[in-house]
Amino acid sequence: MLFAIDIDGVLANSYQAFMNYYNKDLGLGLTVDIIAQCADYEQLFALPQVQSYPSYRQNVYESHQRARVIPEIYLDCVAFPASQEGVRLLTTHGRIGYYTVRAPHLHDVTAQWLSSQHFPLADVTCCKNILRKYAALY
DSSP: EEEEHHHHHHEEEHHHHHHHHHHHTTTTOOOOHHHHOOOOOHHHHHHHHHHHTTTTTHHHHHHHHHHOOOHHHHHHHHHHHHHHHHHHHHHHTTTEEEEEEEEEEGGHHHHHHHHHOOOOOOOEEEEHHHHHHHHHHH
């Protein structure tokens, strides 16, 4: 049996890394503590500092598009607690593979991050979008 494992939001707390980027890129002026209190994008976008930013939805979207291709953002992600142990447990029940929606040029960065966070070695598949990710799984 193959266990197809997603990375962002499952193994990696990519939310924090992206939120830090938005803050810097857009000059939102949020403190590290405020960002750390946001568990997801919804909480970040609800902050008054973000809501009052001119055309915040469009600007955050554009910032996200820029961020998606920056390798350092992915290297700055922190693994969720016990995620490595969960993946190791899956390896006792079958094969694993990592499937993620990331630009293909981020393949080596993704593999490097998985290794640095002590996840079990397995194939990494980077897909341009969610539809291609689904197709790769079939």
